[in-house]
Amino acid sequence: MKYSFVCVFLLVSSVVISQPSFKAVPSKTKLGLNQSFKLSIIFEGEGDNYIPPNFQDFITSSTGRSIKRERNSNGKNISQLSYNYSLKPKKIGSFIIGPAKIELNGVIYQTEPINITVTKAVKIPEDPNNPDYIISQGVDFVTEVSNSSPYINEPVSVVYKLLWKPSVPIVSFSGFVNVPEFKGFWSKDFAIKKIEKETVTRKGETYFCVVLKRSLLLPQKSGSLKIEPLSISVDVQVEKPISFNNMMRMMTQETERKTISSNSRKINVKPFPLKGKPAGFSGAIGKFDFKIDASKKSLMAGEALNLTVEIAGSGNLNLLDLPVPVFPPSLEIYDPEFTEEVSTSMSGIKGRVINNYTIVPGEEGRFPIPSLKFTYFDIESKTYKTISSETIIVAVGKNPALSIGGSNETNGSDIKNRAPKSVSFQSFATKTNLKPFSSYSFYHSSLFWWLFLTPLLFIPLLIIYTKIQKNSRLNTVANRLRKNKKLARRYLSEAQKNMKIKAAFYVALEKAINNYLKARLKIETSEISKAHIQKLMRKRGALEETVSSLMELLEACEIARYAPTFEESMNRDYEKATLLISKLEKELT
Numbered sequence: 001m002k003y004s005f006v007c008v009f010l011l012v013s014s015v016v017i018s019q020p021s022f023k024a025v026p027s028k029t030k031l032g033l034n035q036s037f038k039l040s041i042i043f044e045g046e047g048d049n050y051i052p053p054n055f056q057d058f059i060t061s062s063t064g065r066s067i068k069r070e071r072n073s074n075g076k077n078i079s080q081l082s083y084n085y086s087l088k089p090k091k092i093g094s095f096i097i098g099p100a101k102i103e104l105n106g107v108i109y110q111t112e113p114i115n116i117t118v119t120k121a122v123k124i125p126e127d128p129n130n131p132d133y134i135i136s137q138g139v140d141f142v143t144e145v146s147n148s149s150p151y152i153n154e155p156v157s158v159v160y161k162l163l164w165k166p167s168v169p170i171v172s173f174s175g176f177v178n179v180p181e182f183k184g185f186w187s188k189d190f191a192i193k194k195i196e197k198e199t200v201t202r203k204g205e206t207y208f209c210v211v212l213k214r215s216l217l218l219p220q221k222s223g224s225l226k227i228e229p230l231s232i233s234v235d236v237q238v239e240k241p242i243s244f245n246n247m248m249r250m251m252t253q254e255t256e257r258k259t260i261s262s263n264s265r266k267i268n269v270k271p272f273p274l275k276g277k278p279a280g281f282s283g284a285i286g287k288f289d290f291k292i293d294a295s296k297k298s299l300m301a302g303e304a305l306n307l308t309v310e311i312a313g314s315g316n317l318n319l320l321d322l323p324v325p326v327f328p329p330s331l332e333i334y335d336p337e338f339t340e341e342v343s344t345s346m347s348g349i350k351g352r353v354i355n356n357y358t359i360v361p362g363e364e365g366r367f368p369i370p371s372l373k374f375t376y377f378d379i380e381s382k383t384y385k386t387i388s389s390e391t392i393i394v395a396v397g398k399n400p401a402l403s404i405g406g407s408n409e410t411n412g413s414d415i416k417n418r419a420p421k422s423v424s425f426q427s428f429a430t431k432t433n434l435k436p437f438s439s440y441s442f443y444h445s446s447l448f449w450w451l452f453l454t455p456l457l458f459i460p461l462l463i464i465y466t467k468i469q470k471n472s473r474l475n476t477v478a479n480r481l482r483k484n485k486k487l488a489r490r491y492l493s494e495a496q497k498n499m500k501i502k503a504a505f506y507v508a509l510e511k512a513i514n515n516y517l518k519a520r521l522k523i524e525t526s527e528i529s530k531a532h533i534q535k536l537m538r539k540r541g542a543l544e545e546t547v548s549s550l551m552e553l554l555e556a557c558e559i560a561r562y563a564p565t566f567e568e569s570m571n572r573d574y575e576k577a578t579l580l581i582s583k584l585e586k587e588l589t
Helices: 002-017 132-137 411-418 446-497 502-521 530-538 545-558 565-585
Strands: 022-026 030-031 035-045 049-050 058-071 076-091 095-099 100-105 107-110 114-119 139-145 156-164 170-178 186-192 199-203 205-219 223-227 231-241 251-261 264-268 285-293 298-301 307-314 331-333 338-346 350-363 365-369 373-378 385-387 394-396
Touching: 022 114, 030 394, 049 545, 058 170, 058 251, 076 251, 132 139, 132 231, 132 251, 139 251, 139 264, 139 394, 170 545, 170 565, 205 502, 285 385, 285 394, 350 394, 446 502, 446 565, 502 530, 502 545, 502 565, 530 545
Parallel strands: 030 114, 285 373, 298 394
Antiparallel strands: 022 035, 035 076, 049 100, 058 076, 095 114, 100 107, 139 156, 156 205, 170 231, 186 205, 199 205, 223 264, 231 251, 285 307, 307 350, 331 350, 338 350, 365 394, 373 385
């Protein structure tokens, strides 16, 4: 009995010892609102199908995945898989970071939940090697708005600027982490093709400055609206001791990724004034001209004319409802053709919008198209202005071609002088050339058999043609997929060769990813958009972490072409690209 107990104990102990460790290790569990912390999720093994925790209460940026392999004293290979995150709280309170999950040999493992307490902003201790302290002392991420008290639909430009002192060792920008949705606004973003660093003076000190995002907003309702902060990842270079037993205080330079958020802004949107507000006012604001024009005002019945209703100027043209004319019932009206010729810039929207009506009068007469009114709120004078069009009279004459019988009107002399057509006075034919119906049989005739058999001859030809077309399509798709995968490998190789040339490296890396996605998702170049790619990847079974990491990498490629960066960052992004492609090969169905 004693030996049995010992055997069972040893067996259970060996099973427990052999269980791989999966744990989440935060750098701190209590912090201020202005601080960030690191979270490392470590698995003693090489698992698959990793699912990250839910970070809904934190601004998150992934700092990558690492695999460490080493041999223990018994000669056995040991692997350690680490997923690393930088987290910054969104608000004050107590929060729980749920478990992460991973699979190994069909068994799913998960970490223990972590309690995080967030307090009010705290003073960060002075430490020149602490990235939080470095950022707090020399980095400003500001949200600039052109107007904090606009009317409804009045344009507001928003610019996000990152400023840092020359002494702050920012190595590179790694992309957007959290992009504001601009709830309550119509919005349009303007792409920044090239990020240019400027030197500016702020509060009497010199700063470097880059514009990272520009947007135009039109508030859609009155009241207090909030412009959410933009969050980005930056790589900061810090000095750290080489080891804990560093007697000579030898230091090494390392790059740490930190998340920075801009300030939020409150916009107090004013409603339109009630005083002097016309009954027909529909929300137009700006400076406009209004006109109605007819292509012709005199025509024959049955002919067509075009009537255009046009509003031109600057303001919320893209959101306007054009006034609708009231037409007389005798006019046949077709649905209007809408044309929008507008240009949108950071200063607002300019151009014109047009409704073009096609009108066909069915009878003669004079038909008035009544005057139309258009009212808008003049942003300069802060008053309502109404523009009225002129009444348009359409004179419709009788169309001889539409007369009964289609003959032209004539007078008496015309009838006398016109020679009668002989065909009008021909006698009826009295002889016919008819044959009895029974004398001819179509059934079993030559024509019958020809019409019956000829289609049958085309059936084999149709089958052969269909097979040829199908094989041709399959070959075309297969060739295109092979070509795109080949291009992906080529551009990855090209990116690796251009590690010393930043712009060429990131162009090649982005092309490699796009060509791989085209091949794997079976899409064309015209279908490549971030939203469409994310939708397809999720539909095909890609994990959320993989999708997010790929989007981060694509954004990093766009930004890094123009932002300062080190070779170390390029190496990391290259390894990340190859790892993501490898993961997608496993995940996508």
